[in-house]
Amino acid sequence: MIRIPCPHCGPRDHAEFSYAGDATKIRPADPDAATAADWHDYVYFRDNPRGPHMEYWHHTQGCRAYVKVLRDTSTHEVLAAGMPGDTLEAGR
Amino acid sequence: MSESTTPPPRRSALANVWHPGDHGRIGFTGPQVTLRERRDITAIQLDAQRGTTDGVGKAVAAAFGLGLPGPGRATTTGDVRALWLGPDRWLLQTATPADLEPRLRSLTEGVGGVVVDQSHGRTILRIEGAKARDTLAKSTGIDLHPRAFAENAVAQTSLFQLAVTIDRRRGTSIFDVHAMRGFAVHLYEALLDAGGEYGVRLV
Numbered sequence: 001m002i003r004i005p006c007p008h009c010g011p012r013d014h015a016e017f018s019y020a021g022d023a024t025k026i027r028p029a030d031p032d033a034a035t036a037a038d039w040h041d042y043v044y045f046r047d048n049p050r051g052p053h054m055e056y057w058h059h060t061q062g063c064r065a066y067v068k069v070l071r072d073t074s075t076h077e078v079l080a081a082g083m084p085g086d087t088l089e090a091g092r
Numbered sequence: 093m094s095e096s097t098t099p100p101p102r103r104s105a106l107a108n109v110w111h112p113g114d115h116g117r118i119g120f121t122g123p124q125v126t127l128r129e130r131r132d133i134t135a136i137q138l139d140a141q142r143g144t145t146d147g148v149g150k151a152v153a154a155a156f157g158l159g160l161p162g163p164g165r166a167t168t169t170g171d172v173r174a175l176w177l178g179p180d181r182w183l184l185q186t187a188t189p190a191d192l193e194p195r196l197r198s199l200t201e202g203v204g205g206v207v208v209d210q211s212h213g214r215t216i217l218r219i220e221g222a223k224a225r226d227t228l229a230k231s232t233g234i235d236l237h238p239r240a241f242a243e244n245a246v247a248q249t250s251l252f253q254l255a256v257t258i259d260r261r262r263g264t265s266i267f268d269v270h271a272m273r274g275f276a277v278h279l280y281e282a283l284l285d286a287g288g289e290y291g292v293r294l295v
Binding site: 009 | 164
């Protein structure tokens with residue numbers, strides 16, 4: 001099991017959360033200037049790293065807020081968690 | 093067709109399944125868990141739009157003398173209780189509804205508040221007794237010990253796979269569990285099952 005430290009509610013079981021996607025993908029800043037290739041990359045391309053991965057989780061059964069989580073995909077260790085706008089580093 | 097201004101009478105989602113009496117294993121000291129439904133509670137959700145939290149909080153404080161609580165807490169003044177539900181989101185509940193919803197609407201909508209009446213959509217069960225905490229602890233990961241979850245503590249969490257709000261009332265062993273109305277029967281049956289070994293009195 002994974003325990004995610006929600007910045008609003010405190011540590012909670014991951015079953016209360018829904019995975020909400022890769023947090024490393026940034027939407028093109030100027031949609032009109034973005035090319036088809038930019039959109040293709042933003043919508044479809046995902047890395048599949050072994051190790052620390054930045055991701056969004058939605059606290060569906062708790063405060064209903066999105067949180068950002070740095071999780072190690074090989075060990076499931078949660079290295080850091082914070083608000084969606086935070087820049088996270090391992091060890092908080 | 094003329095429009096009716098009085099809403100239809102409220103009917104409990106548990107009306108057909110609630111059998112008052114003692115259930116489960118009753119020891120020499122009687123049932124260790126008491127379960128009752130808090131009916132006819134008015135529950136209003138109040139949200140503050142981004143950046144308006146202070147203004148909404150002041151408007152509520154001025155009118156009700158009630159400070160909106162911070163994360164994981166509840167506050168009570170007179171007959172109105174406010175529960176923290178999430179960032180910039182609260183639930184205000186009262187047993188004497190009168191005009192709570194229109195009052196909140198007129199007080200807060202001008203300063204960024206969003207008011208939604210959830211009374212019809214929620215079922216509130218009150219669980220108390222020596223084994224109330226053990227009954228709830230069977231299916232939630234949060235620490236319900238008074239040391240960690242004291243009086244007026246509130247948590248939104250998962251209980252028997254449901255998204256619920258647990259509100260610790262006065263005393264050390266009284267909890268209100270809020271669930272969506274559509275899941276009321278599941279919650280009721282699950283609590284009855286979980287409390288069976290302690291004996292459950294339905295009031």
